[in-house]
Every structure is written in structure tokens, then in C-alpha cells.
Amino acid sequence: MGEAGILHEDDRVELIEGEIVELSPIGSRHAACVKRLNALIGPRLEGHAIIGVQDHVLLPDYSGPQPDVAVLRPWEDFYAESHPTPGDVLLLIEVSDTTLRYDREMKVPLYALAGIPEVWIVDLQNEEILTYSRPEDGAYGEAGRVRHGGSVGPHKLPNLTLNAADVFG
DSSP states (O other): OOTTTTTTOOOOOEEEEEEEEEOOOHHHHHHHHHHHHHHHHHHHHTTEEEESSSSOOBBBBBBBBBOSSEEEEOOOOTTSOOOOGOOOOEEEEEESSSSSHIIIIIHHHHHHHOOEEEEEEEEEEEEEEEEEEETTTTTTEOOOOOOOTOOEOOTTTTTOOEEEHHHHH
């Protein structure tokens, strides 16, 4: 569609179940949180994972969402040959300033169906991190909520713990 001039490089869209979904522009608070997460996670996982920022993850059923942060298994070519697939993902993080309902009701179930082991939604409006893990039968078996004073760490990366206050700045 890009070659045909329908979509442009700067268009904020993602493919969800075969449909092109237009995304809201990223505000400065959202962008700052993504940068902060990258700065908090990247150095702690150097050599053990690859951090993708707003890159596609290829899912079944014609879906290619662009999570804000993807913590991926290391690949020698840094995924030059193909976008990551569910088996490559250790953790996905969605930052939500105005899209909480979409992230919770559309993306989280999509990630569960694909078997993504863990998803966090950083809810900027309520200053809390919603956590989803242990996918089974198309749903997450475990869900949690971490508020400003707490900390959160992914199951697949036990040495990575983040203070919610640091995530929110």
C-alpha cells in the first residue's frame, strides 16, 4: 500500500486481524514514557535481549501490531530477515495515554491468542501498570495492577524489576 501511495511512511497505522487501524498521534507524555522505558530496560538486558521500540510483531490472523516496547530474544541479525513472531517475544509493553480501552479490549486478547507470555499496559492517565501473563486458551490466566509506589518485573526476566515511579517519571 505504501508503494501504491495509499499509506505513507509517517502514517500511524497497524494491521489488526486483517484490518488497517489508524492510530492516534503520539503525544509528548507518551513519547517520554517510551523513551524512559527504553532507558530503564535496555542497559539492564544488554546482551540478553533485544529491545524493539514501536516495531511490528507478526501475529497469526493477519495481525502486525506495533507495541511501544518489545523485549525480544536475541537474534544475531537483530531481526533483519523478518519481524519478530510470538515465539521471539519475552515481554510486550503498550503505553496508553488515550488508548486504554483499545489496548485492553483489542490488543491484550490478540496477544493472549498468539501466546505472548506477558504484556504490560502503562496507563498514563491513572499512573498504574496493568500486567497480564500466563496465556492459556486465548486469555491471560494472571492479571495484576501496580500503582505508583510499587514495582513490577516480568516472569521471563527475573533479574529485571522496575519501580513504577521510575516508569512514570
